[in-house]
Amino acid sequence: MTRNFSYALLASTLIAAPAFADSIPVEMDVDGNGSLSLEEMQVAFPTITPETFGLIDVNGDGEADESEVTAAVDAGYLVFSG
Numbered sequence: 058m059t060r061n062f063s064y065a066l067l068a069s070t071l072i073a074a075p076a077f078a079d080s081i082p083v084e085m086d087v088d089g090n091g092s093l094s095l096e097e098m099q100v101a102f103p104t105i106t107p108e109t110f111g112l113i114d115v116n117g118d119g120e121a122d123e124s125e126v127t128a129a130v131d132a133g134y135l136v137f138s139g
Contacts, residue, residue: 080123081093081123085098085100087100091123092122092123093120094119094120095107095110098110098121113129
């Protein structure tokens with residue numbers, strides 16, 4: 058899979074959700090570990106797939122930390138309404 062296709066896939070599979078402030082919202086971080094698992098992300102982004110989550114989880118640890126989520130937002134992959 059090419060990088061451009063990966064980015065297009067990521068952009069096309071995510072939906073609108075409440076905007077992040079300066080950190081991951083407590084409501085999303087159910088286990089309180091400061092990062093988001095695929096399951097936690099799927100609450101706000103029901104269409105997110107494991108493949109798409111893998112594009113956000115740059116370090117591959119199975120969790121999207123604040124910097125990874127912020128990078129996805131900054132790159133325009135997560136589009137928020139509100």
